[in-house]
Amino acid sequence: MSKVVWLWCTLLLFCSSVLHADEPGWTLFDRVQQSVTQYNFDSSFVVFKGSKVETFRWQHGRQDDKEIEHLVPLDADGVDILRRDNVVYYFLTDRPALVTTSDSIKELPAILFQESQQIRKLYTAVLGSSSVMSGHTAQLLRLSANDPGRHSYWLWIEVESGFPLRIDVMSEQQTPLERWLVTHMQITPELPDNLQRLLNTELPEPTARQPGATLNPNKLQLSWLPAGYQLVTDPHIVPQLQQNLLNYWLLSDGVHQVSVFVQPTQRMPTQAYRDGATTIYMLSAPEHDITVIGPVSINVAERIAAAVR
The missing domain is CATH 2.50.20.10 (Lipoprotein localisation LolA/LolB/LppX)
Incomplete structure (x- = not known):
């Protein structure tokens, strides 16, 4: 014992x-x-x-x-x-x-x-x-x-x-x-x-935040998130991008943010870039293109893009 x-x-x-x-x-x-x-x-x-x-x-x-x-x-x-x-x-x-x-x-x-x-x-x-x-x-x-x-x-x-x-x-x-x-x-x-x-110095006060652009309802979903990340419930969408977007998600782990854009397909080849620590990954699917931008590895960005259903 x-x-x-x-x-x-x-x-x-x-x-x-x-x-x-x-x-x-x-x-x-x-x-x-x-x-x-x-x-x-x-x-x-x-x-x-x-x-x-x-x-x-x-x-x-x-x-x-x-x-x-x-x-x-x-x-x-x-x-x-x-x-x-x-x-x-x-x-x-x-x-x-x-x-x-x-x-x-x-x-x-x-x-x-x-x-x-x-x-x-x-x-x-x-x-x-x-x-x-x-x-x-x-x-x-x-x-x-x-x-x-x-x-x-x-x-x-x-x-x-x-x-x-x-x-x-x-x-x-x-x-x-x-x-x-x-x-x-x-x-x-x-x-x-x-x-x-x-x-x-006297400077202007911040103006009230304008409502973000809203997207037309669709059946697209993001079925996978990297460990520690959650979806931001009300991400602000720049109105100028609205006409080119089918869907948009913003992911956050409390420190970093990752943006996921879905647009009509341009039939471009899949591409991956790195701007310092920021990954830019573009996946071309038959009906839409998916772009992932954020401080994650290329493998993680690829999994996020593949999770758009």
């Missing part, structure tokens, strides 16, 4: 150690999320997607109960984006500003801003080795996807501040698909002067 009890206790201790093995990693990840939402900082970063390179200046600050964030492209093309609390402004050169509501800028890495508890359901946090990166001591943190069809993340984090210095989005073969690399970062106790001016 004593041997059985001993084995049972050993099993419980082993399970407990497995459950808590990644807690240091999650503690560090919580520091990362706090650093990009609580600090006053001025930074620049580069995004590598294959042969394509984009550069940005990213500033963030808090004053009393107000939060402000500014993302400026440093290339010739791009959109100037400003967020004040939960109002986001897209400043366009040839049109009036587009005003939306969100608690983060969607063009920044979603993993930095989404609910930590939801991220913990999808990933395992594992600490790696430390290294020197641009004069800063950086700690590697691997967020390994629990499902093989989901991309993993490798984050290099400044030890002193918890600020992310580099984020690699990894394929299922553990090769980088997309890289986000900080080239300059300065944390200050006070709000930068230009953010202070933007905080006090």
Whole structure:
């Protein structure tokens, strides 16, 4: 009997150690999320997607109960984006500003801003080795996807501040698909002067959201979803796309989103592309074409497209 009890206790201790093995990693990840939402900082970063390179200046600050964030492209093309609390402004050169509501800028890495508890359901946090990166001591943190069809993340984090210095989005073969690399970062106790001016500048209020386009009823269904994903019940459809759509689904795992478009067939060959971590998969069926766009593997995108019945 004593041997059985001993084995049972050993099993419980082993399970407990497995459950808590990644807690240091999650503690560090919580520091990362706090650093990009609580600090006053001025930074620049580069995004590598294959042969394509984009550069940005990213500033963030808090004053009393107000939060402000500014993302400026440093290339010739791009959109100037400003967020004040939960109002986001897209400043366009040839049109009036587009005003939306969100608690983060969607063009920044979603993993930095989404609910930590939801991220913990999808990933395992594992600490790696430390290294020197641009004069800063950086700690590697691997967020390994629990499902093989989901991309993993490798984050290099400044030890002193918890600020992310580099984020690699990894394929299922553990090769980088997309890289986000900080080239300059300065944390200050006070709000930068230009953010202070933007905080006090009068800007338009967001307009009420217009009803999304509705599609004609049909018998098409999506019979399979990737692990962790659910259908968004009321996805917004851009009215300009309505006339070309037979059906549309939006999938979300609480961190990422995948769009599924069904259109009349153009009898094009089946094609698959990757734009960094984003997969674009197009399946040509006898009666309709299916396009899947989102941060999933090509195999998962293929299964989603095949699940349209």
